[in-house]
Amino acid sequence: MDKKKTMNLLTVILLILSIIMIASGAYTGKIKETERKGNALCLECIGLG
């Protein structure tokens, strides 16, 4: 397989993998977890923790 095809294949695999990961995260409630973390003031993030 030439380099171009390998690179294209890698891109497609990565896109599919990322979509599967996002969907699995959504299914297992990880979006809610991210939202909860984002809504709470992260003192470390602003240098106060």
Next chain:
Amino acid sequence: MLFVWSVSDLDKRRKITQFITTLLYNPFITNLFKGRLHTGASKGVCVPGLNCYSCPAAAGSCPLGSLQQNLGNLKKGVNTYVIGSILLFAALFGRFVCGWLCPFGLLQELLYKIPVPKCVKRLKWLGWLKYVMLVVLVIALPIVISIEKGMGYPAFCKYICPQGTIGGLFLTGFNETLRNQAGLTFLLKVAILIGILLCSAAIFRPFCRFICPLGAIYGLFNKIALIRIKHDGGTCTNCGACSKVCPMRLNPVTECNHADCIRCGKCIGKCPEKSLSFTCKR
């Protein structure tokens, strides 16, 4: 459509995109002066660029901060949503995110317009620092601390991230309770922020080039990302116009998909033979 824009107005459109993105990431501007965070379902969405979720105006979550929060608390399991989001942005855009969709990048670029003597050296060895930041502060420290103490913290955000410090300055400025909590770490972060902003006047995007771990992640995917820069060797005359104009000090003829390329498109606009172009094709 990006691919039919004339190259001459590419830079102007990039600037407009950067300003729009900054506003989309931070639409709750009035919160800056109230000393409190915006809260809502939108914080469940990871934005592509570096934008602290503890900034009072922020609508979404920072992918790097969310990643560190997760790595510091792996007992709850791997947050595949955050890792998947970073992978998706990386696979689609690579460091196009840095050049077009990052508010802190925009701030540094605006500061670079200040007329002071510019450093035009590539400083390639300093570029490795961002990978050290990624491995040590973003990945290793949160995991090690969580193993030691049961709960880790986002080490890069805590000690370095200047983007979060900007939000912190507004919060401490308008919220007395938070102001009283500011200690030595906060002073260190303010010093880092001031240092980076001062350097930005002389060096093009010093934070993106030498420190940003998110840029380091996206850079690793530059070669395989959907949006790339294509160099046509058949029409190129090796005039060197592209490398003279590259703000990241790369040579687009040989390094058009280098991990440090932020896809600003300046080389595309400058090429007299139109040998460089944005493309999705190989």
